[in-house]
Amino acid sequence: MTEPLSLLILTFSPIRSDPRVLKQVELFKDKYRVFTCAYGEAPDGVAGHFALPEDSRGWTNDRVGLATRQYKRVYEGLTAVQAARAVLPIGSFDMVLANDLNALPLALDLRPRLGVHADLHEFAPREKDDDIKWRTFVAPFMRWLCKKYLPLTKSVTTVSDGIAAEYAKDYGVATGVVTNAAPYLEATPRPVGSPIKLIHSAAGQRYRKLENFIDAMRSAPDWLTLDMIVIPNEPAYVEELRQRAVGVPGIRFRDPVPYAELVATLQSYDASIVFLPPTNFNLANALPNKFFEAVQARLGVIVGPSPAMVALVREYGFGTVTEDFSTASLSKTLLSLTPELVEGWKKGAHAAAHALSAEQQVRGWESAIAAIAAPTAALDSK
Structure with missing residues (x-):
């Protein structure tokens, strides 16, 4: 019997307390050999886990690099990226699901055999656009990441229609929507009391x-x-x-x-x-x-x-x-x-509750990853 394809779920977050990423693990752990790379202990049901040091960070404090627009240097200076590179094997995964923009260049550098899906939890180039320093120094770095790396993905999703439209408009990438819906709960409304x-x-x-x-x-x-x-x-x-x-x-x-x-x-x-x-x-x-x-x-x-x-x-x-x-x-x-x-x-x-449950929303991830896996699935069926 053919071994299931391998899928690395990559995030610079504490995975056991990240609801969105845990939903990805739950969705795919019985369909693929799921590996995770994140802060903290392995989530339940994965084939392997690459833990990042708690003191590593997925954001930059390289003011000189940002000011002089040495963006490759800035990215390689992220301590979370350095820690992940030290433990993740190159060319060993069939697919990578990269959570957030700061994980995407690393995901592509791992050279997964079939490709990378990017799940973007915010519109990264305007994440803190209420802060003038952030707009001046960090936003251009985020725009550089989007322009350089988003076109190299197989597919992209984000959390709302407005953010998806902005990615499509600014960077020309078709962007699906998977909302932050919660898992369906079998329940009935409780009466309104006083107060x-x-x-x-x-x-x-x-x-x-x-x-x-x-x-x-x-x-x-x-x-x-x-x-x-x-x-x-x-x-x-x-x-x-x-x-x-x-x-x-x-x-x-x-x-x-x-x-x-x-x-x-x-x-x-x-x-x-x-x-x-x-x-x-x-x-x-x-x-x-x-x-x-x-x-x-x-x-x-x-x-x-x-x-x-x-x-x-x-x-x-x-x-x-x-x-x-x-x-x-x-x-x-x-x-x-x-x-x-x-x-x-x-x-x-x-x-x-049914229509707005996670079980309905995660179909966007399911179809995106299935499309990346499709060439292998077609070969296996012959």
Whole structure:
């Protein structure tokens, strides 16, 4: 019997806590001989794992290289790339699935027999375009990576239609969409109680403007509460948020929970606030994990006028859209909530749960990798 093709899933992230990459592992581990290269221990079910040192990094601090546009030097100076090159064999894999732009040149250099698929989790050239230093020095490096390496891939996917359109427009590569959908959960909506319980989970990063939620809740009545699960990415900022919330009775901070427990944790709430001020291009086009986790938990959602989220909320009727991204608009929306309204949203989420599940979305990866494997599959069938 012919041995299954080998597939390396490459990421410069802690793989056991990266939901998007874990979905790739789960999808392919029974179809191919899956190997992984990432930070941390091997995920379950893989044929082999190449662990990266925890102190290696997939981003650059080579200011001279960036300023003088010595981009090959900049890339080769990434310590994660150096560590991966030291352990990954060249020419040994049939296919490589490269997660994010910084893994792509390395994936191509491994010379997989059939080719490379790139899964791009953001629009890399504008990832931090709210920062003038980043726009001046890092963005040109990202554009160089896109222009030089994206055309060498067999296929490309990303997380939303807006980001896919931007890659196609700027770099001429057909880009599919695989959203950050959560796995389907067999569940039913729980009744809305009193108070109406809201939840927001997020990375604690200043550009996300999480203070908006606290300020919007200052005038909230006692029939409304908001719990916040904030990952301490920027500890000083998270402490500022906690201090800002002192004296706001409806706000409570909860400790982060493991990803595997998150949807179950969300089920005790009524609606999730997925409100992302468009401080950069990627946030303007975001379709984040928390949006889909709310659907599987059978919650309503409250979103700002972010096009990708608005389209799905209106199509399936499981939430509402604020007038704009101001605190006043968010506060107005919160004050308009009723148990009957939220009950209807939860029913809408239940109806949408199958269509918006990871099991449906990952077909984009499945077909892309199958197309790369197709020449061998055709030979095997003869």
